[in-house]
Each structure stands twice: as C-alpha cells, then as structure tokens.
Amino acid sequence: xxxxxxxxxxxxxxxxxxxxxxxxxxxxxxxxxxxxxxxxxxxxxxxxxxxxxxxxxxxxxxxxxxxxxxxxxxxxxxxxxxxxxxxxxxxxxxxxxxxxxxxxxxxxxxxxxxxxxxxxxxxxxxxxxxxxxxxxxxxxxxxxxxxxxxxxxxxxxxxxxxxxxxxxxxxxxxxxxxxxxxxxxxxxxxxxxxxxxxxxxxxxxxxxxxxxxxxxxxxxxxxxxxxxxxxxxxxxxxxxxxxxxxxxxxxxxxxxxxxxxxxxxxxxxxxxxxxxxxxxxxxxxxxxxxxxxxxxxxxxxxxxxxxxxxxxxxxxxxxxxxxxxxxxxxxxxxxxxxxxxxxxxxxxxxxxxxxxxxxxxxxxxxxxxxxxxxx
Ligand SMILES: [Zn+2]
Numbered sequence: 001x002x003x004x005x006x007x008x009x010x011x012x013x014x015x016x017x018x019x020x021x022x023x024x025x026x027x028x029x030x031x032x033x034x035x036x037x038x039x040x041x042x043x044x045x046x047x048x049x050x051x052x053x054x055x056x057x058x059x060x061x062x063x064x065x066x067x068x069x070x071x072x073x074x075x076x077x078x079x080x081x082x083x084x085x086x087x088x089x090x091x092x093x094x095x096x097x098x099x100x101x102x103x104x105x106x107x108x109x110x111x112x113x114x115x116x117x118x119x120x121x122x123x124x125x126x127x128x129x130x131x132x133x134x135x136x137x138x139x140x141x142x143x144x145x146x147x148x149x150x151x152x153x154x155x156x157x158x159x160x161x162x163x164x165x166x167x168x169x170x171x172x173x174x175x176x177x178x179x180x181x182x183x184x185x186x187x188x189x190x191x192x193x194x195x196x197x198x199x200x201x202x203x204x205x206x207x208x209x210x211x212x213x214x215x216x217x218x219x220x221x222x223x224x225x226x227x228x229x230x231x232x233x234x235x236x237x238x239x240x241x242x243x244x245x246x247x248x249x250x251x252x253x254x255x256x257x258x259x260x261x262x263x264x265x266x267x268x269x270x271x272x273x274x275x276x277x278x279x280x281x282x283x284x285x286x287x288x289x290x291x292x293x294x295x296x297x298x299x300x301x302x303x304x305x306x307x308x309x310x311x312x313x314x315x316x317x318x319x320x321x322x323x324x325x326x327x328x329x330x331x332x333x334x335x336x337x338x339x340x341x342x343x344x345x346x347x348x349x350x351x352x353x354x355x356x357x358x359x360x361x362x363x364x365x366x367x368x369x370x371x372x373x374x375x
Pocket of ligand 1: 009
C-alpha cells in the first residue's frame with residue numbers, strides 16, 4: 001500500500017507503544033511496576049513501595065490511551081510523566097550506587113529511542129522530527145544511535161518549550177538553543193503545552209500574561225532570530241487544537257508576519273508548521289498568511305479524537321487546506337500514547353479526505369522527505 005514516510009509531529013516520551021515498553025522491561029528484567037493500594041502506578045521513589053509484574057488494566061491506562069477511548073488533557077500529561085518516571089525508576093533501581101545513575105538514565109533513554117525508531121522503521125518511516133526538551137539527552141542519544149538505525153531513518157529533534165514560559169526565561173536559554181541547532185543536535189523548535197486563547201489584558205495574572213500576544217511575539221522573535229540562519233530549520237507551533245483556541249492560528253501567523261516585517265526577514269527558513277490547526281478563523285487573511293509563509297499543517301487525527309477535540313475524523317480539514325493549496329502532513333502526536341501509528345493515520349486521511357486528496361498528501365510527504373532527509 002502507498003503511504004507517507006515522514007513523521008513530523010511526535011514527542012519523545014509518547015512515541016513508543018505499550019508493547020515496545022513491555023519488551024524493554026522484559027529484556028532488562030524489570031522488577032515490576034511500583035503501585036499504590038488501588039493498583040495504580042505510583043512512582044514515589046521509595047524502596048518499599050510494592051511492585052507488580054502483572055500488566056493490569058490500571059497500569060495499561062497509566063501508560064497509554066487505548067485506541068478509541070478518550071482522556072482529558074491533564075490526564076494525558078500524566079501519561080507522559082509516568083513514562084519518564086518509569087525510565088527514571090529503571091535507572092534508580094539498577095544504579096545501586098555502583099554506576100552513575102545519570103549515565104544509566106541516558107542509556108535507558110537511548111534504549112527507549114531505539115525501540116521507538118524500530119517501530120517507525122517497521123512502519124516504513126524514513127524521516128522523523130521528535131519534540132523533546134532536554135538538550136543534553138538529545139546530544140547523548142544522537143551520539144550513540146547505532147548505524148543500523150540511522151542507515152534506515154533520519155532522526156531529527158525539535159527542542160520544545162511550554163508556550164507559556166516567559167520570554168525572559170527563553171532569552172536566558174537562547175545561546176544554548178543556538179548552539180544545539182548549530183551543532184545539528186536539533187533541527188528546530190516547538191512551542192507546545194495546553195493552549196488557551198491569547199490574552200492581552202494587563203490586569204491578568206502572570207501566567208495569563210505570558211500567554212499574551214506581546215509575550216508570544218517576543219518569544220517568536222527570539223526563536224525565529226536563531227532559526228532563520230539555518231536553511232533546513234523547523235518552527236512548529238501547536239495552534240488551534242481546541243475550539244476555545246480557534247483564534248490562535250491566525251493570531252500566530254499575524255505575529256510571525258510582524259516579526260518578519262520588523263526584522264526584514266524572508267521566511268522560510270524556518271519552515272513554519274502549525275500543529276493541529278483544527279480550529280481557525282476561516283477567512284482570506286488566514287489563507288493568505290499561510291501561503292505567504294509557506295506554512296505546513298500537521299494533522300493528528302487520533303490524538304484529536306483521544307483528547308475529545310473532535311468527535312469524528314470527518315471534522316478534520318484535510319480538504320479545506322489542500323483545496324487552498326496549503327500543504328498538509330499526516331502525523332501522530334506521539335503514536336504510542338494514542339495507541340496508533342503512521343499507517344493508521346494514513347488510513348484515516350485516505351478515508352476522510354478521499355483518494356484524490358490522499359494522492360496530494362503522498363506527494364507533499366515525498367517532497368518533504370526529499371528536501372529534509374537523506375534516505
Ligand atoms: Zn503535539
């Protein structure tokens with residue numbers, strides 16, 4: 001079957017399937033999941049917490065959203081936390097004071113990434129961009145990935161940060177971000193986290209303020225200033241994921257337009273990608289700005305279903321964008337967490353968008369893989 005070969009929107013901790021996680025645990029002879037008295041995962045770091053090797057329904061639901069089921073955004077974040085705590089638990093358990101725990105944790109992250117990439121290779125993916133926040137771990141993993149993997153798939157990272165992090169904090173980190181990009185440890189940047197409508201009211205709390213148009217424009221200005229120097233770079237912004245944030249995609253594009261105009265920049269680079277963009281202001285200006293900056297829309301159907309942002313994949317705008325000549329890519333938003341994979345997302349896209357549009361999607365994917373990848 002024809003299918004896409006890129007995975008442009010995934011998050012490191014969400015990549016691996018439950019089977020993949022259990023496979024790692026059996027190979028390293030994991031002593032069992034720590035649990036509370038109700039049988040839920042409990043990574044409290046205490047040596048006497050009871051453990052079980054049985055993969056109960058409660059444990060399964062602590063690591064994935066079973067396909068077809070839904071979950072609240074906050075509970076999805078708990079799944080991410082559980083997965084990283086699981087890796088930390090393994091490092092802690094096996095370090096035993098003998099080996100440097102941090103070094104062991106790096107090795108476990110590498111094993112986790114390896115398994116995730118093998119799953120992508122099985123699904124015929126040859127180019128992946130993975131969102132993750134830890135620069136040191138990214139550098140370690142890239143340095144140690146075996147040739148038998150990197151011969152088959154191009155592995156790139158997007159450094160991510162929560163969208164409401166302050167501009168001041170981002171500025172402090174900018175030099176390290178630039179170094180990471182310059183040394184090819186990351187190809188770009190990802191603004192993520194739970195979306196709220198942009199807020200400009202000066203009387204709002206600090207947290208809200210960091211989600212203001214002014215604050216986000218400053219953050220975009222800082223990041224674009226770095227990425228613009230690198231021809232293959234990516235800037236992804238999660239935008240329009242829920243109905244409340246319907247105004248965000250257009251607002252974000254206007255901010256990018258402001259940054260480009262003020263600094264006299266021709267964008268791309270970076271390649272601008274909007275993650276999700278299910279909800280948006282359907283107007284001429286939106287389409288014009290998407291075209292002006294050659295933006296790409298990433299559609300993550302199963303993630304949108306699981307988080308109840310849509311109730312039916314027919315609500316997704318594959319054809320709205322394609323008919324307006326805006327490129328669309330198919331991605332998973334963390335295949336393992338949402339119990340899906342790239343092949344399944346292809347199947348949904350073909351069904352919802354129809355055969356003619358699906359051919360366009362395949363063509364867009366091919367061009368991106370040719371442009372950014374080496375395989
Ligand atoms: Zn995402």
